[in-house]
Each structure stands twice: as structure tokens, then as C-alpha cells.
Amino acid sequence: MEAIEVTALRKTYKDKEAVRGIDLTVARGEIFAMLGPNGAGKTTSVEILEGHRRRDGGDVRVLGEDPGTAGQAWRSRIGIVLQNTDDAADLTVAEMVRHVGGFYPGPRAVDEVVELVGLTAKRNAKIRTLSGGQRRRVDVALGIVGRPELLFLDEPTTGFDPEARRQFWDLIRTLAGEGTTILLTTHYLDEAEALADRLAVLADGRIVAEGTPATLGGRAAAGSKVSWQENGHLRTEQPADPSELLRKLATDGTDLRTLTVTRPTLEDIYLTLIGAQR
Amino acid sequence: MSAGTFTPAPGRAPMRTIIGRQIRMELLLTARRGEAVVLAMGVPLLVLLGAGLTHATNLPTDDRLGFVVPGVLALTVMSTAFTGQAITTGYERSYGVLKRLGASPLTRPGLLLAKTAAILVQIVLQVIFLGLVAVLVGWRPQFGDILPAAGVTVLAAAGYSGLALLLASVLKPETTTGAATLIYVVMLAVGGIMFAAPDLGTAGWFLLPLAAHAQALRDTLMNGTGIPLSIWLALGTWAVVWLTLAARKFRWE
Structure with missing residues (x-):
């Protein structure tokens, strides 16, 4: 069974067709990247796959279920790192990770997760005192604490400095090595090239090219x-x-x-x- | 699903446990927000002791505590269910907390349920605390009509919650904070807590739910006369209207 199977996905907001017929398959254990400019339909598509937006048309299977109707058991098998969370919580990093971990049946140990995202030094700092990049890492920690089979990452490294980005890439490779399927959206082409097994380029609600980083858009065949x-x-x-x-x-x-x-x-x-x- | 039918689902913690954890977390967060606790407990306590024990204000009765304490209990319900909730929800929405927790196995309905339960727990604790303080300084309520008093309190809390969620959904968090605080102050001033409410007849109960709730608590806890139908109608209307609008407009992000 594939991790994600999408056919003819459509979504229209009031007057704008955000997604106009997307077909997509992501195999288990694969790192799949979605690229595209702002407004291309990346976030809308991902949020439909996560079960947070209703689609207007098409068929969607995520881990074998329809995200529009899947329940809590399905939800505990996926991990989500949203775009733009700006959590000013009065909780510390460790408290927040422990709390959210409690929603899952077999969560990772708090210290292990904190270490994985490189926040050990900030373990007992309140989240509101962290920098933007550090908060982003808290988001990632909350996305992986439940040992998801499938992890969604929506522009995960926005606001990271170059070193943090490299550490994050290593983390993603580690997770993929453990068998986690990963779907990420990104603006950064080097990130997609470094991480993705396969990628798709979205523009104006459609997939305009799909392939491996080496072959995308006829790259392998293109002349020097x-x-x-x-x-x-x-x-x-x-x-x-x-x-x-x-x-x-x-x-x-x-x-x-x-x-x-x-x-x-x-x-x-x-x-x-x-x-x-x- | 044949093999899995008789074994516990491996991929889930029980929903009750999850919601229970979230309720505890909501209460812990509230306790850590000093200003929220002051607003929720400090102001009612000040009004109770100030207006209840001194002659700082003119009241339409000689039983100062009998007038002031039910009003203070009603005020506490409003400050927790409306002001506190509007401000918290507004910021949580803009920070992405609602979206994030809604994306976890807690689920969106689970999150709303946990928040509602946490508000109710808070209200019960506050009412018990203020009631005890009031009894200590000489308040003597009667408990024959405690059920209608509780019923009208649930209605009031529901209406306040609806309005809080509605404001938090349609306004920016800063604007929500301003509007919620302003409404709190206006209600405190004209809601018949420290002074008699302006006599607007039945219309007054519809305009000033705080005054309606306070009067209902006086009728049940002090006078034993039962609650007028117009107050039930007024608070019922508030609950239905605001909860319906909130359900329609509520946004997670």
C-alpha cells in the first residue's frame, strides 16, 4: 500500500481555484518534496491530506484512509508540522513535548525528542522566550514525538540559520532511515535537492513537473x-x-x-x- | 479488522485520557497567567468586600451582602466565561495553538470540549471560593432554589462563551482584548453589581445579561421567589444567539 494516493484533487475558495486536479503518489518510506511559489496550492493540498480542509473533488487516501472522515486512531499515526505557528506558550519546551506526547499511544521519550531537534540547552526555557528558529524546532519536536508513520512538514526550515538547517536535514534523514514517510513543502531548492527522493513542482494549482531531483523537468537530458x-x-x-x-x-x-x-x-x-x- | 476487533487499538490513547490531560493543561496555563487570575478573582473579591461591607455605594436595600454577593458571583461567571476566554482564545488562534492542537490526536471537537470543561471547573472553583469568603463575612444564602440558580448560571456561561468565541474569531487578538475588557467594564458599571441596574424593564434583562443573571441569583439564593420567565428568556436568547453565531464563524487559525 502506498502512503499517499491522490487522484484529481480539486479545491476552490470563494473565487479562486486553488487546486485544479492534482494526481500524486507517495510510496512508504519515501521523502517527497512539493515545490512551488506562494499561492501555488501547496499548503492547501497538504492541509487536505492532513484532514484539515475539505476537498471539492477527487479521491484521497492517506495511510489507506480518507483524511476527510478518518478518526483519532488515524490521526495518531501521522505527524504534522504546520506553517507559521508562533506559540507564545507559558510552557517550557519539555512540558509542551511531554503534554503533546501524552496524546499518542507510544510516544518518544521527551529528552530524546528535545535532543533530536537540538534544543537540549533550552529544555526548561519557556517557549515564549525562544527565537523564531527555535520555536520552529519545537514545532518539529511536536510533529515527531508520537512516532508518526507519515510526517507532514510545511516549510519546516523557514527562519533557520544555515547550521540549524543542516542539523534539521540530518534529522529528516534519520527519521526517513527509521522508515518514516515524509512529505515536505519548501521554497528552498537546495533543501529539496538534498533531501527528496522525488519531488513535484506546483504552479497555479497544478503539478507542472514531477521526478527525482536529477531528472525533474528533463534536467538529465538537458544540454550543457x-x-x-x-x-x-x-x-x-x-x-x-x-x-x-x-x-x-x-x-x-x-x-x-x-x-x-x-x-x-x-x-x-x-x-x-x-x-x-x- | 477481524484480528484487531478484540485487541486494543495499538494506535491510540483513549480519548477520555487525552481530554483529561488537556483539561489539566488548560487549568495549569490559566494558573500561570497571573493577570487572568487577578481579573477572574481579584476584581470580584474587591467588589464583594468593598461594596458588600462598606457603604461606598448606594444600594436599593439594607442587606448589602444579600444584594452584592449574588452580583459578584454573576460577575465572576462573566469574567471567566467571557472576558478571560475571549482574550485567551484570540491569542491562541493567532499564535496557531488551536490549529496545532486541533491537528494532534486531541482533535478539534476534543479541544473545544476540554476548553469548555476547564472553564466550568474554573467557574465552580471560583464560585465556591467567593461563596465561602462571603459566608465568612456574614452572607446568609438559602439553598432551596439551588437548582434553578445553577441552571441559570449554565445558560449565562453558555451565552458568554459563545460571545467570547465569536469575538475571538472575527477580531484581531488585540482588538478582542480591548473589546472584551470594555464590555466587562461597562457591564460591571451598569450591570447592577455595585449599584442598582438602570430600570429598563424586561428589555433590560436582554441588554444586560449580567444584571439578569445577578437578579436571578438574588431571587433564588436570597428571596426564594423563583426566577421570572423574562430572565430565563433573556439568558436563553443570549445563549442560543451567540453560540449559533460562534459555531458559524469560529476559526481555528
């Missing part, structure tokens, strides 16, 4: 870009096969000290995909 300076001008060519061009340049005496040969980055592919939608 060759650039060099000639008589003070930058010249760029994108030949189907760069070998012949490079041999020609090398033999006809062109100054190649400025030569670059680049493959399209995930960001190039992404911007092309998004640009085509505009």
Missing part, C-alpha cells in the same frame, strides 16, 4: 551550457553535444582561461517550469 570570453565579449552556446564545440575551441586557438561548462541546476529547471506558467 558552454561560455567563454572572446575579444572581450561573453559568448554562450548550448550545443546538443558539447564535445565537438570544445574540440573546435581547443584547436582553433581560442583563449579558454574563462571557459565554463555548466549543467542546468535544479533552480534553473524550477524557474523555467514556473516561468512557463506565468
Whole structure:
């Protein structure tokens, strides 16, 4: 059984079609990333999968159940890290983790979770005294304390400094290594590339491309870009096969000290995909 | 589901346990919010001792405690079910607490149930405490009509809760705090707690639920005369109208 199966998902707000027919399959144990600009329909889609928004059409199965009707037992098998929580709780980190852990049948130990998200030094600090990035890590702690089979992460690393982001990536890899299925949305292409087994790009309520970070949007097949300076001008060519061009340049005496040969980055592919939608 | 039918579901803690934990947490959080406790207990206590024991205000009766104490009990219900709840819910919504807990196995209905139960526990504790203080300083109630008194208190609390959740859903948290505090102060001033309420006839009960509730408590706990139908109607209307609107407008985020 797949962890997530979605066919023809639709959602319309008053006057805007936020999601217009999404098909999606996420296998068990997979890390799947959803990319897309603001307003592409990422959060709406994820919230429907979490059971927090009603859909207007389509079929959705999450861990074998319809999130629109699934009960508390199903809910305790998923973990959710929401976007933009700004919890000014009067509770300490450890108290909050212990409290929410109590909602689950076999929660992780409080200290283990606090350690996993790198907040051991802030264990007994009130959540309201934490920085934005630290609070975000509390959100993550609350998402994983119940040992979820499936974890939803909505823009989890917004507000993290680079070091915290690397630590977070390690945490996600650890969870995936334990067999947790992970669906994350992100704005950061390096994050998707570093973590995701597969990813989908959403634009304007549709999936415009889907694949692995290496193959997304024809990236593997796309030609290399060759650039060099000639008589003070930058010249760029994108030949189907760069070998012949490079041999020609090398033999006809062109100054190649400025030569670059680049493959399209995930960001190039992404911007092309998004640009085509505009 | 054949094998699982007779074994405990592995993936869940019992809902009763979960809601029980959340109720305890709500009460703990309330206890940690010093200003909420002062508003909920300090002001009624001050009014009770100030207006009940001294001649600081003019009352329509010589039994000062007999007039003031039922009013103070009604005031406590309002401050907890309305003012405190509106402010807390407004901020919790904007901080994402409601959305987050609603996303956990607690579930949204579970969260609302826990909050309601926590409010009721708080009200019971406050009424017992203030009642004891009042008895210590000489208040002598009668308990023959305690059931109608409790019934009218539940109605009042329901209406206040509805209005609190409605305000918290449609206003920004700062505005909610301002509006809830303003309504509290206005009600305290004209609600017939420290002075007699303005005599507006039956319409007064519909406009000033605090005055209606206070009068109902005086009728039952002091006079033993039963509660006028107009007060039942007024508080019943408040409960139905505000709870309906709140159910329609309530937002989790």
C-alpha cells in the first residue's frame, strides 16, 4: 500500500481555484518534496491530506484512509508540522513535548525528542522566550514525538540559520532511515535537492513537473551550457553535444582561461517550469 | 479488522485520557497567567468586600451582602466565561495553538470540549471560593432554589462563551482584548453589581445579561421567589444567539 494516493484533487475558495486536479503518489518510506511559489496550492493540498480542509473533488487516501472522515486512531499515526505557528506558550519546551506526547499511544521519550531537534540547552526555557528558529524546532519536536508513520512538514526550515538547517536535514534523514514517510513543502531548492527522493513542482494549482531531483523537468537530458570570453565579449552556446564545440575551441586557438561548462541546476529547471506558467 | 476487533487499538490513547490531560493543561496555563487570575478573582473579591461591607455605594436595600454577593458571583461567571476566554482564545488562534492542537490526536471537537470543561471547573472553583469568603463575612444564602440558580448560571456561561468565541474569531487578538475588557467594564458599571441596574424593564434583562443573571441569583439564593420567565428568556436568547453565531464563524487559525 502506498502512503499517499491522490487522484484529481480539486479545491476552490470563494473565487479562486486553488487546486485544479492534482494526481500524486507517495510510496512508504519515501521523502517527497512539493515545490512551488506562494499561492501555488501547496499548503492547501497538504492541509487536505492532513484532514484539515475539505476537498471539492477527487479521491484521497492517506495511510489507506480518507483524511476527510478518518478518526483519532488515524490521526495518531501521522505527524504534522504546520506553517507559521508562533506559540507564545507559558510552557517550557519539555512540558509542551511531554503534554503533546501524552496524546499518542507510544510516544518518544521527551529528552530524546528535545535532543533530536537540538534544543537540549533550552529544555526548561519557556517557549515564549525562544527565537523564531527555535520555536520552529519545537514545532518539529511536536510533529515527531508520537512516532508518526507519515510526517507532514510545511516549510519546516523557514527562519533557520544555515547550521540549524543542516542539523534539521540530518534529522529528516534519520527519521526517513527509521522508515518514516515524509512529505515536505519548501521554497528552498537546495533543501529539496538534498533531501527528496522525488519531488513535484506546483504552479497555479497544478503539478507542472514531477521526478527525482536529477531528472525533474528533463534536467538529465538537458544540454550543457558552454561560455567563454572572446575579444572581450561573453559568448554562450548550448550545443546538443558539447564535445565537438570544445574540440573546435581547443584547436582553433581560442583563449579558454574563462571557459565554463555548466549543467542546468535544479533552480534553473524550477524557474523555467514556473516561468512557463506565468 | 477481524484480528484487531478484540485487541486494543495499538494506535491510540483513549480519548477520555487525552481530554483529561488537556483539561489539566488548560487549568495549569490559566494558573500561570497571573493577570487572568487577578481579573477572574481579584476584581470580584474587591467588589464583594468593598461594596458588600462598606457603604461606598448606594444600594436599593439594607442587606448589602444579600444584594452584592449574588452580583459578584454573576460577575465572576462573566469574567471567566467571557472576558478571560475571549482574550485567551484570540491569542491562541493567532499564535496557531488551536490549529496545532486541533491537528494532534486531541482533535478539534476534543479541544473545544476540554476548553469548555476547564472553564466550568474554573467557574465552580471560583464560585465556591467567593461563596465561602462571603459566608465568612456574614452572607446568609438559602439553598432551596439551588437548582434553578445553577441552571441559570449554565445558560449565562453558555451565552458568554459563545460571545467570547465569536469575538475571538472575527477580531484581531488585540482588538478582542480591548473589546472584551470594555464590555466587562461597562457591564460591571451598569450591570447592577455595585449599584442598582438602570430600570429598563424586561428589555433590560436582554441588554444586560449580567444584571439578569445577578437578579436571578438574588431571587433564588436570597428571596426564594423563583426566577421570572423574562430572565430565563433573556439568558436563553443570549445563549442560543451567540453560540449559533460562534459555531458559524469560529476559526481555528
